[in-house]
Amino acid sequence: MWSELTKAIAQINIPADWLGIRVVKETSYTCHVRDGIPQSNGKSSTMGFMLEVMVNGCIGYAATNSLATQDLQAAAQKAYTQALAASEWWIHPFKAQSERPKVVGQYISPFLQPFDALSPGEINDLLVRVCHTLRISEQIVQTLANATTSERETWFVSSNGSEVYQKFMFFGTHYGATAQDGAVVQQRTNNGWQANSYQGGLELFQEEDLWVRVQEIGEQAVELLTAEECPTTRTSLVLAPDQMMLQIHESVGHPVEIDRILGDERNYAGGSFVNKSDFGTLVYGSPRMNITFDPTVLGEFASYGFDDTGAVATREYLIKEGLLLKGLGSLESQARAGVPGVACARACSWNRPAIDRIGNLNLEPGEGSFEEIIAGIEHGVYMESNRSWSIDDRRYKFQFGCEYAKLISDGKLTKTLRNPNYRATTPEFWHSLIKVGNSSTWEMYGTPYCGKGEPNQAIWVGHGSPICVFANVEVFGGGT
Numbered sequence: 073m074w075s076e077l078t079k080a081i082a083q084i085n086i087p088a089d090w091l092g093i094r095v096v097k098e099t100s101y102t103c104h105v106r107d108g109i110p111q112s113n114g115k116s117s118t119m120g121f122m123l124e125v126m127v128n129g130c131i132g133y134a135a136t137n138s139l140a141t142q143d144l145q146a147a148a149q150k151a152y153t154q155a156l157a158a159s160e161w162w163i164h165p166f167k168a169q170s171e172r173p174k175v176v177g178q179y180i181s182p183f184l185q186p187f188d189a190l191s192p193g194e195i196n197d198l199l200v201r202v203c204h205t206l207r208i209s210e211q212i213v214q215t216l217a218n219a220t221t222s223e224r225e226t227w228f229v230s231s232n233g234s235e236v237y238q239k240f241m242f243f244g245t246h247y248g249a250t251a252q253d254g255a256v257v258q259q260r261t262n263n264g265w266q267a268n269s270y271q272g273g274l275e276l277f278q279e280e281d282l283w284v285r286v287q288e289i290g291e292q293a294v295e296l297l298t299a300e301e302c303p304t305t306r307t308s309l310v311l312a313p314d315q316m317m318l319q320i321h322e323s324v325g326h327p328v329e330i331d332r333i334l335g336d337e338r339n340y341a342g343g344s345f346v347n348k349s350d351f352g353t354l355v356y357g358s359p360r361m362n363i364t365f366d367p368t369v370l371g372e373f374a375s376y377g378f379d380d381t382g383a384v385a386t387r388e389y390l391i392k393e394g395l396l397l398k399g400l401g402s403l404e405s406q407a408r409a410g411v412p413g414v415a416c417a418r419a420c421s422w423n424r425p426a427i428d429r430i431g432n433l434n435l436e437p438g439e440g441s442f443e444e445i446i447a448g449i450e451h452g453v454y455m456e457s458n459r460s461w462s463i464d465d466r467r468y469k470f471q472f473g474c475e476y477a478k479l480i481s482d483g484k485l486t487k488t489l490r491n492p493n494y495r496a497t498t499p500e501f502w503h504s505l506i507k508v509g510n511s512s513t514w515e516m517y518g519t520p521y522c523g524k525g526e527p528n529q530a531i532w533v534g535h536g537s538p539i540c541v542f543a544n545v546e547v548f549g550g551g552t
Contacts, residue, residue: 073095073227073304074113074227074229074235074479076139077093077095077227077228077229078140080141080144081093081230081231082227082347083141083145084143084144084145084148084429085364086148086149086152087127087152087453088125088126088127088148088152088231089126089127089128089168090124090125090126090168090172090230090231090232091123091124091126091148091228091230092123092124092172092228092230092231092234092381092402092476093121093122093123093124093144093227093228093229093423094121094226094227094228094229094231094381094419094422094426095119095120095121095122095225095226095228096118096119096120096122096124096224096225096226096365096419096421097118097120097224097225097226097423098117098119098223098224098225098421099115099116099117099121099220099222099470100114100115100116100117100220100221100222100223101113101114101115101192101203101220101221102114102219102220102410103192103195103196103199103218103220103515104199104216104217105196105199105200105202105203105216105217105218106203106214106215106216106217107203107214107215107536108200108203108204108207108535109200109208110196110199110200112465113196114201117370118422118423119137120135120136120421120422120425121135121136121138121144121147121422121425122134122419122422122425123136123141123144123147123148123151123175123422124151124381124425125148125151125152125154125155125168126171126172126343127155127156127159128153128155128156128159128165128169129154129159129164129165129166130156130158130159130165130166131163131166131404132151132153132154132155132156132158133151133154133425134147134148134150134151134152134154135422135423135424136420137148137331137423143263147314148165151358153444154516158419161337162365163184163408163532164404164407166404166407167460167488168232169232169406169463171381171403171404171407172230172232172234172381172382172403173232173382173383174230174232174233174234174384175234175236175378175383175384175422176233176234176235176236176239177236177377177378177384178236178237178377179237179238179239179241179372179376179377179378180239180377180466181239181240181241181242181271181375181478182239182272182273182371182503183241183271183273183275183369184272184273184275185271185273185274185275185431186225186274187221187223187241187273187398189273189274190274190277192196192230192494194208195219195244195277198277199217199218199219199221199247200217202215202217202247202286203215203216203217203247204261204552205283205286205287206247206248206249206286206289206290206293206377207249207290208251208285208287208290208291208294209290209294210255210343211252211294211297212249212250212251212290212293212294212547213251213252214249214250214251215247215248215290215396216246216248216249216486217245217247217339218245218246218248218310219243219245219277220241220243220245220319220520221241221242221243221274221399222240222241222243223239223240223241223242224239224240224407225236225237225238225239225240226380226382227514228378228382229315229386233383235481236377236378236382237405238378239245239250240376240434241270241271241272241273241323242269242271242373242512242520242532243269243272243273243274244260244266244268244269244270244518244520245268245276245277245279245288246261246265246266246267246268246292247261247262247286248260248261248262248293249261249289249290249292249293249297250293252296252297253297255299255359257533258292258293258297258475258490259293259459260288260289260292260296260297260313260457260473260475260492261291261374261457261475262285262286262289263314263456263457263517264314264317264318264327264393264458264459264517264522265456265458265517265519266520267314267317267458267517267518267519268425268517268518268520268535269329269518269519269520269532269533269542270370270372270373270516271371271373271375272370272371276320276472277340284469285509292476292488293470295488296475296488299487299489299490300487300488300489300491301487301490301550302453302489302491302492302493302547302548302549302550303453303489303547303548303549304547304548304549305546305547306544306546306547307451307452307453307545307547307550308449308451308452308453308541308542308543308544308545309452309453309455309541309542309545309547310342310445310446310449310452310453310454310455310480310492310539310541310542311428311454311455311515311539311540311542312381312455312456312457312539313387313455313513313515313536313538313539314420314456314457314458314515314517315455315456315458315474315524315536316435316535316537316538316539316540317347317458317517317518317519317535317537318458318461318472318535319472319501319537320363320433320434320435320537321430321433321470321519321522321533321535322461322467322470322501323463323467323498324356324363324390324391324433324502325400325430325433325533325535326344326430327344327345327346327466327467327468327469327498328344328346328390328396328398328399328400329344329399329400329401329404329426329428329429329430330400330401330406330408330409330411330413330428331401331402331405331427332344332401332403332428333346333347333348333363333399333409333411334348334405334408334409335399336427336466337524337525339526340481340524340525340526341465341476341524341525342464342465342466342467342525342541343465344397344466344467345466345468345498345499346396346399347378348409348410348411349397351396351397351398351411351412351515352395352396352397353396354395354396355394355395355396355503356391356499356502357391357394357499357502357503357505358392358394358397358502358503358504358505358506358508359394359502359505360393360395360505360506360507361391361393361435361502361505361515362389362391362392362393362532363389363391363433363435363436364387364388364389364390364433364434364436365387365388365389365390365398365400365416365431365433366387366431366432366434367385367386367387367415367426367430367432368385368386368435369434369449369534369536370527371414371516372432372434372516372518372520372530372534372536373432373516373517373518373534374430374431374432374532374533374534375432375522375534376431376519378415378504379402379415379416379417379418379426380417380418380419381402381403381417381425381426383402383403383406383415383417385414385415385416385431386415390399390414390433391470394502394503397412398412398413398426399409399411399412399413399414400412400413400414400429400430400431400433401413401414401416401428402415402416402417402418402426402427402428402458403415403417404417405428407517407546410431413428414431416428416430416431417429418431418531419529419531420529420530420531421529423547424525424529426525427524427525427529429524429529429531429533430522430533430534431533431534432516432533432534432535432547433533433534433535434516434534434536434537435536435540436508436515436537437473437508437509437510437511437514437538438509438510438538439508439509439510439514440506440507440508440509440510441509441510441512441513442509442512442513442539444506445485445509445513445539445541446483446485447482448507448525448541449480449483449541450481450482450483451480451481452480452541453477453478453479453480453481453489453492453547454479454480454485455474455477455492455494456474456475456476457474457475457476457491458472458473458474458475459473459474459475460472460473460493461473466488467498468497468498468499469495469496469497469498470495470496470497470498470501471494471495472493472495473491473493473495473550474492474493475491476488476490476492477489477490478495489549491549491551492547492549493546493547493548493549493550494519494546494547494548495546495548496545496546501542501545502544504542504544504545505540506541506542506543507540507541508538508539508541509539509540510538510550511538512543513538513539514536514537514538515534515536515537515538516535516536516537517534517536518532518535518536519532520532520533521534529536
């Protein structure tokens with residue numbers, strides 16, 4: 073591929089200030105099983121080329137699925153014409169040396185077992201067994217299990233000498249059970265919808281505790297049928313890492329995206345309560361709040377070495393001891409806003425331009441084991457696994473629901489609660505963070521469905537967090 077791309081860069085004839093070609097080749101497999109019966113087995117493959125052209129401080133884009141010289145030339149010409157036309161009204165003049173610097177390197181996902189270590193039939197057999205194991209009683213009325221693998225290779229070259237190769241291996245599973253007793257229906261899944269998404273191979277599927285966890289999920293679905301409704305009160309709220317994933321994503325990740333703050337996403341995904349002037353001054357949360365953008369975590373879903381414009385990805389604090397320092401903004405957004413950012417320009421495919429995206433966004437560990445955290449709480453509610461969410465278009469006011477909860481009394485987890493929910497505003501909530509568990513409580517999860525942009529781009533993100541305690545939060549149940 074390198075020889076073809078080097079040749080293409082040399083042969084494309086347009087009077088541009090800078091030219092880049094990003095190639096994406098991806099093959100994905102999906103297997104879905106419901107109630108022990110295979111529903112679908114699919115394979116998809118795609119490959120194409122995105123050409124970026126910088127002219128008079130503006131960037132134009134065009135894509136093609138052909139490597140033929142004339143097709144690459146036509147796409148480059150289209151991107152050039154687009155950039156030239158836009159340059160008459162540019163809002164910020166970009167420069168190749170700052171917004172598209174030369175970079176050379178590679179990144180490869182870690183893995184132990186390649187995806188072809190099991191045949192599609194063997195994967196289906198495992199998913200069927202998952203469904204059968206979930207069905208612990210007649211009260212389980214539906215079981216679901218799926219697995220998705222994706223192998224993606226990207227190449228990035230530019231007229232100023234960039235050469236970047238990255239190979240990603242993504243693996244995700246989901247399974248869950250729905251239980252029913254008359255009018256009462258409860259669902260329990262493995263950490264929420266598709267939360268077990270990581271980089272790696274099939275070793276992620278055949279974990280030692282797989283069948284113990286599957287059995288537990290079925291048992292908890294039935295347990296919820298006779299559980300009491302979550303009380304409506306203000307109390308200490310303890311969130312497990314699988315719910316912290318969504319909390320971080322919605323109330324930290326999206327609000328600090330610089331393009332959203334600039335208004336680029338207002339028409340579709342919304343804006344933000346954060347302003348450009350808040351970076352370096354806004355106390356986002358309590359001193360226990362330390363949020364990092366970290367694409368270096370081994371196996372986390374959005375780990376990478378370079379973003380899709382070639383910027384080198386490094387671990388950076390966005391929020392340190394509660395203070396907002398940096399935003400989720402690419403080199404372009406940083407230049408436009410005058411705000412420090414990170415290497416987060418990513419695209420979901422070869423036919424989409426890279427935009428500011430959440431990557432691995434993690435809450436750093438604090439102090440205290442799970443047992444020590446719970447022991448320090450007189451009254452509270454402990455919640456796991458997201459079930460529902462609602463947040464306004466400024467990412468300010470939110471309401472989240474979870475699948476499973478436990479009442480905390482005198483430092484102990486006691487009875488199970490169903491339909492647990494909580495609500496707050498983003499600043500109020502993060503300022504109420506009073507305890508953060510240590511590294512023994514830290515877990516990471518991911519999602520392949522973070523949506524943004526027009527046309528929409530669904531992309532993979534990762535979130536890691538310890539167990540966390542928030543003081544005086546409004547919690548409520550789903551009963552009348």
